[in-house]
Amino acid sequence: EDKVVQSPLSLVVHEGDTVTLNCSYEVTNFRSLLWYKQEKKAPTFLFMLTSSGIEKKSGRLSSILDKKELSSILNITATQTGDSAIYLCARNSGGSNYKLTFGKGTLLTVNP
């Protein structure tokens, strides 16, 4: 089955902590892996990863793909309460490149 598995499913940290969110996928065809942040309603795009070992960075957020391990991590350093959200990972298989398969998401809560 074509799965995307995220861990942990939920996480509670204090402001200033660093967190690492995990995403693994099971697929033979692979085109890209995407990360989204969903605060209350619409998910917003964070990163798209296509090449293994190349880190994408945006402020305190960074992400990297490991094609050998079929996984990706999303790091958030110096967390703030505004980082509280559901973080969604999605895989694009490329064969039908308009379809994304999403994981269940990680609910991150950052307490002051």
Next chain:
Amino acid sequence: DGGITQSPKYLFRKEGQNVTLSCEQNLNHDAMYWYRQDPGQGLRLIYYSQIVNDFQKGDIAEGYSVSREKKESFPLTVTSAQKNPTAFYLCASSRWTDSYEQFFGPGTRLTVL
């Protein structure tokens, strides 16, 4: 402002009724998508459309129908055949050439009474 709009924000339906959720985009995107999100679940694809007058079933199409008569619009009808329709529905759109980056609307929360 360019973006995707969905209406209504909240929708209540009695059992046995069909309801239609609206999705409009002014991003000039070719592709549009409908997802369903349940608590503790990721997004599951209901239907998608690459071009006008064409659409394909996603992973959970049973009990739903769509149309794509205009590029900007992709309404979703939740029919009485959908056994468990209470959920949060998200519409998205993307360009065709880099369709993996999808832009989402604010969603419609449907509750069946």
